[in-house]
Amino acid sequence: MPGDLMEIPRLSSKACPIVDRSEGYQRPMSEVSETSAVTRLVPGLTILVLLIMIAAAVFHVVTLSPPQHPSFSRENAPAAPDFSNTTSWLLRPTGERLGGWERPWPIDLIWFPDQPDGYLGGWNTPIDWSALDGQLSSEPWLQTSERTSYVAFSPRRRHVSSLSGSDEDKSLAEALEREDVLRATDYYLETDHLMRGIFVGGRGSGLSAAIDVVEMRLADTAPYDRLLGGIIISPMQTEDLPEDMPPWPACAETASEYPCILDLRGISEADAVVQQIDQTSKVFSQWLDGNVTKPAAPLPPMETIEFSPVRRPGETDD
Structure with a gap:
């Protein structure tokens, strides 16, 4: 009716139940989500993967790392080379060779x-x-038959591997190699x-060996x-040249100042290399003939004279 207050409908507790969230309340089982089987496997799988990774790392360290030397x-x-044997040389000329008492100076x-x-x-x-048998294959000019004024020697040695x-082990190995270089040089000087x-x-390392020979056997030792x-x-x-390379003049620029440095880098043709060394050797030979006293030629071998036994009259060999 007009003027009467509108009746407000009352909410039923059944239509909108009041949920009690106070302490002690337990969620109904229907509201609790169950943990999936995959989720339960995650911790175990993680541990298994970690164990596999650790095992792989140990395997790498034990089996794949470089062995301890x-x-x-x-x-x-290895056994030291015997330079009296031809097997201890890559190159060693055979046959008769002229000495420094001849002209031109060999x-x-x-x-x-x-x-x-x-x-x-x-x-x-x-x-x-x-x-080591193919060491000279990259230097074909060393074995050419076109040399006319020089003869080549090349000793074998126990190279550093x-x-x-450790630096100490490597240093000791280098010292052993140097011993072979100097022993080969000593044998050459005494015999050849x-x-x-x-x-x-x-x-490379051979150039360093050559410098060692100069410093330890030739440069300060007469008559060499x-x-x-x-x-x-x-x-x-x-490679870069060794730091201890002597400060000598270039051989191509001198005919009067020795010793000198003949730098063949940049020359690719074997014939051109031979020609360059041959020309340098000839110029040095002429310098020796004009500036160094000739050594005396060795005396010829003594002839052995056999005397027949003296027999008295009537004596026989019996």
């Missing part, structure tokens, strides 16, 4: 090749390692030199200091 030991080093070249890579059987390579280890002019040379023509740098040299 033994310490250097002279007792375990010239020798002592050549030291670079060390090859790949040997892991010890700190020094044996001299009969197969890779490709092992990696014949007072001839000398050039030394090499490539007067017979030393200089150092020859290989045309195949790609």
